[in-house]
Amino acid sequence: MKIHTDTQRCVGAGMCALTVPEVFDQSEEDGTVLLLDAEPPAGQRAAVQRAERLCPSGAISVLLDD
Secondary structure, three states: OEEEEOOOOOOOOOHHHHHOOOOEEEOOOOOOEEEOOOOOOHHHHHHHHHHHHHOOOOOEEEEOOO
């Protein structure tokens, strides 16, 4: 699994950081998404996909390996 985030598209809702704080955070400067782990372990797959679905701006893209 690989994650891509688009800070230009991000509206700073913070759903990603609330859903998977090990993978996402928010910038202290403007509140946009910070990707902490672009290739998290498989055990976080469901949570990362949930964060992708919850993102109101579509700023998170998840590419699955399988």
